[in-house]
C-alpha cells in the first residue's frame with residue numbers, strides 16, 4: 001500500500017527519489033499519519049502540516065551530523081517516520097511505546113529533547129556555540145512554530161542570536177495557529193509579512209533600488225537614508241529579524257518541496273544566523289483538521305471518515321467544572337478575570353472567553369508573563385484566575401514567589417493536568433507542583449476530591465485574601481453538585497471514613513477515590529481504617545493529622561505527585577516535629593521521570609490503584625517472611 005514509504009528506512013533513502021516521487025511519498029505519509037494517529041491518538045494537525053517541510057529538511061541536512069532542534073517536538077512524527085521508526089508507530093504515545101516527542105534514546109537523529117515550548121533557539125544556539133568552540137562544521141537548525149515564537153525564551157534567544165552572529169538556521173513554521181488561534185502583536189506582524197509575499201522574490205532588487213537613490217549634498221544623504229529605511233520597512237518582509245541581525249528568507253510556501261529545499265540551501269550557504277519563514281497549513285490534506293485545526297491539534301482515537309472521536313464521553317471533567325464555575329461567579333462579580341497562556345480549550349475556560357471577552361486574556365505561550373499580569377491585576381483590585389497546566393507553571397516559579405506571594409496578593413492559580421497526564425509522558429507530568437509551590441510563604445495549596453469540592457474551593461479562593469493554588473488532574477470530576485453547600489475552611493481536612501484505628505490513610509486530591517476503595521477492601525479483611533481527605537497541602541491540618549496518627553497503628557499517605565516535596569513528606573515532618581514515631585508509608589512517585597502510559601497503567605506500575613494500596617497495607621500487617629525464615633533456622 002505504501003509504495004514509497006515502505007522503502008524509506010533512513011533519510012538516505014529520500015535521496016533516491018525525484019521531486020515527483022517525493023510528492024507521492026508526502027501523500028503516503030499523510031495517509032500513514034491519519035491511519036495511525038486515528039488509532040493511537042496524538043498531535044495530528046501539526047504533523048500533517050510539516051510533511052513537505054520535514055522531507056526538504058532531511059534532503060538538505062544530514063542529521064547523522066547536522067543537528068535539528070524541534071520546538072515543543074509535537075510535530076516530529078514525520079521526522080521519526082523517515083529516521084527508521086515507521087514500524088513503531090502502532091505504539092505511538094502508548095505505555096512503553098514510541099514517544100510523541102523527540103527522544104535522544106530513541107534515535108541518533110534526535111538531538112535535543114523537548115515538550116515544553118519555545119526552547120529550540122536557545123538549545124540550537126548552545127549547540128552551535130559548542131560546535132564553534134570545538135572547531136567543528138556541522139549545521140544547526142531550530143524549527144519553531146508561530147505559537148512557540150510567542151514565548152519569552154524565544155525572544156531572549158533571538159536577541160542573543162542576533163548579537164552572537166554564529167551560523168545557525170531558524171525555520172519559522174508559520175501556520176497562523178497556536179493550539180487555538182495565535183494571539184499577540186508578533187502574530188499580527190507575521191500576518192503583515194504573509195500579505196507581501198510578492199516582494200520576497202525581489203527583496204534583493206528592492207534593496208538594490210534603494211541603494212541607487214542618489215545622495216546629493218549632506219542633507220540629501222540624510223533624507224535618502226530616511227527614505228531608504230521607510231521603503232525598506234514598507235517593502236521588505238521580515239525586516240524585524242533583519243534589524244536584530246538575522247538574515248530573513250521568505251515567506252516560502254511550506255507545501256512546495258522544491259521551494260523549501262531551495263530556501264534551505266540558501267540558508268546553509270549564508271554566513272551567520274538565518275531565519276527561513278515557511279507558511280504551512282495546519283491539518284493539511286485532511287478536511288476535518290484543515291477546517292478545525294484546534295480540534296485536531298491533539299486527538300484521541302477517531303473515525304477517519306467522520307472525524308468523530310471513537311470514545312465520545314459525556315462525563316464532566318475537572319477542567320469543565322472550572323470553566324462553568326468561573327462563568328457562574330463572574331456573572332455577578334465584575335472583578336473576576338480569567339487568564340490563559342495559549343490553552344483556552346484544554347483548561348476549559350473557552351466559555352468564559354465568549355461570555356466575558358473584556359475580562360479574558362490569552363497571553364500566548366507566556367506563563368511567566370501571565371503570572372505577573374495576574375499579580376498586577378490583583379494589586380489593582382481585580383481577582384484573576386490563571387488556569388494553567390501544572391507542568392507549564394514550572395516556568396512561572398519566580399513570578400509566583402516574587403510577584404505574587406511576597407505581596408500576599410489574592411488571586412487563584414488553577415493547576416490543571418496535576419498528577420500524571422497519560423500519553424504526553426515525562427515532559428508533561430504534573431507531579432512537581434506541591435514541591436515547588438509549598439516552599440513559598442503565604443500561598444495556600446488545595447486539591448479537591450471531586451467536582452463538587454472543586455466548585456467550593458474556587459469560591460473559597462475568592463474569599464481567601466491570599467494567593468491560592470488548586471490542583472486537579474486530567475480526569476472525570478465524578479460528582480459535581482453546583483448547589484452543594486459544602487464549605488471549605490482554611491487548613492481543614494475532612495474525615496471521610498472512620499472504621500477503626502488499625503491504620504490511618506491521608507489522601508490528597510481525587511486519588512482519594514483509590515484510597516476509599518482500598519479502605520473498603522481492607523474492611524472486608526478485618527483491617528479497619530480511618531480515611532482523611534486532606535483538602536489542603538498547605539496549610540496542613542496539623543491537629544487532625546496529629547490526633548489520628550497518635551491513635552493509629554500505622555500511617556499511610558497517598559498523592560498523585562512525586563514523593564520528594566509531596567504532601568506525604570510534609571506529613572512526615574509534622575509527625576517528626578511532634579515526636580510521633582510510627583511506621584509511615586507514602587504512596588507517590590519515586591525520584592525518577594515517569595514515562596508515558598494511560599493514567600491507570602501508571603497507577604498500577606507505581607502501586608497506586610485501589611488493589612495495590614489495599615495489598616500493601618495488608619502485607620504490612622502480616623509477619624515478614626524473612627523473619628519467619630530466620631526464626632526457623
Ligand SMILES: Cc1ncc(C[n+]2csc(CCOP(=O)(O)OP(=O)(O)O)c2C)c(N)n1
Pocket residue numbers: 046072074075115116117144145146147148149173175177178179282297341342343365367392395
Ligand atoms: C511552556 C508551554 N506552554 C504551553 C504548551 C502547550 N502547547 C503545546 S503546542 C502549543 C502550540 C504551539 O503552536 P506552534 O508552535 O505554532 O505549533 P503548531 O502546533 O501550530 O505547529 C502549545 C500552546 C507547551 N507545550 N509548553
Ligand SMILES: CC(=O)[C@@H](O)[C@H](O)COP(=O)(O)O
Pocket residue numbers: 072074115179297298346417421424474
Ligand atoms: C504538546 C502540548 O504541550 C500540548 O498539545 C499537550 O499535549 C496538550 O495536552 P492535553 O491533550 O492534555 O490538553
Ligand SMILES: [Mg+2]
Pocket residue numbers: 145146147148173174175176177178
Ligand atoms: Mg503554529
